[in-house]
Amino acid sequence: MPYPKISCEEITKRGKELYENKIRLLVEKTENIGKII
Secondary structure, eight states: OOOOOOOHHHHHHHHHHHIIIIIHHHHOSGGGTTOOO
16 A cells, blocks of 8 residues: 655644644653753
């Protein structure tokens, strides 16, 4: 089953939305400042 073609812009948009909505709150905490996580 082939994957649908997605533009670079769409990939960028989805990545930013994912970071803002799911990842950011988990990693941008005071205890993580200066750490590689």
